[in-house]
Amino acid sequence: MILDRWWPLLLAAGPLLALAASLLLPGFRGGVWSPSPQDVVRVMLAMARPRPGEHLVDLGCGDGRILLTAAREFDLHCTGFDMNPLWRWWVGWRSRRAGVADRVTVVTGDFFGADLAQADIVTAFLSQAACDRLAPMLRRQMRPGARVVTYQRTLPGWRPDAVQEVRPGKFVYLYRQSF
Numbered sequence: 001m002i003l004d005r006w007w008p009l010l011l012a013a014g015p016l017l018a019l020a021a022s023l024l025l026p027g028f029r030g031g032v033w034s035p036s037p038q039d040v041v042r043v044m045l046a047m048a049r050p051r052p053g054e055h056l057v058d059l060g061c062g063d064g065r066i067l068l069t070a071a072r073e074f075d076l077h078c079t080g081f082d083m084n085p086l087w088r089w090w091v092g093w094r095s096r097r098a099g100v101a102d103r104v105t106v107v108t109g110d111f112f113g114a115d116l117a118q119a120d121i122v123t124a125f126l127s128q129a130a131c132d133r134l135a136p137m138l139r140r141q142m143r144p145g146a147r148v149v150t151y152q153r154t155l156p157g158w159r160p161d162a163v164q165e166v167r168p169g170k171f172v173y174l175y176r177q178s179f
């Protein structure tokens with residue numbers, strides 16, 4: 001029987017297909033996983049001028065590098081949203097190892113349903129289509145003076161406070177909610 005020979009392969013293929021789907025499917029809602037380089041993360045955070053104790057939200061947090069850096073180096077309270085459930089487990093493990101588990105939370109779900117009223121800083125490295133959709137939502141929800149930092153994409157209808165080129169042709173944008 002053909003199945004007798006192929007069942008181990010089929011068994012292995014299931015988890016691999018699930019993993020590939022969990023990484024690729026969010027592409028339809030906001031962008032596939034592609035991490036911001038660590039030096040870019042530092043530029044994004046420095047541009048936001050975080051104050052200890054502020055609340056940072058990363059929309060589509062992936063492996064949590066923005067959350068972990070913000071919690072460790074700037075003493076921020078951090079929340080990440082990601083559709084991929086694996087990231088919640090991974091970031092939980094890494095934040096416990098880094099001793100910042102009390103300041104890092106990951107929510108598995110679609111960030112278009114997030115409540116951002118308490119966020120001081122929102123970070124986003126997403127598709128331009130997702131940023132187009134987020135721009136009015138951020139405007140509606142964020143409190144005056146709160147900052148948004150995006151990598152490679154712009155927020156239509158928002159005027160950047162600062163722009164920094166971090167790679168040839170690739171920029172980090174800082175926006176501030178008006179008073």
Ligand SMILES: C[S@@+](CC[C@H](N)C(=O)[O-])C[C@H]1O[C@@H](n2cnc3c(N)ncnc32)[C@H](O)[C@@H]1O
Pocket residue numbers: 023026027029030031032033034035036058059060061062063064065066081082083084109110111112124125126
């Ligand atoms: C380009 S990665 C950015 C990861 C991380 N923020 C960074 O800068 O390294 C985009 C992430 O957003 C997640 N994502 C895309 N659309 C989403 C949505 N609508 N809700 C929640 N997460 C989403 C993907 O699963 C992916 O992990």
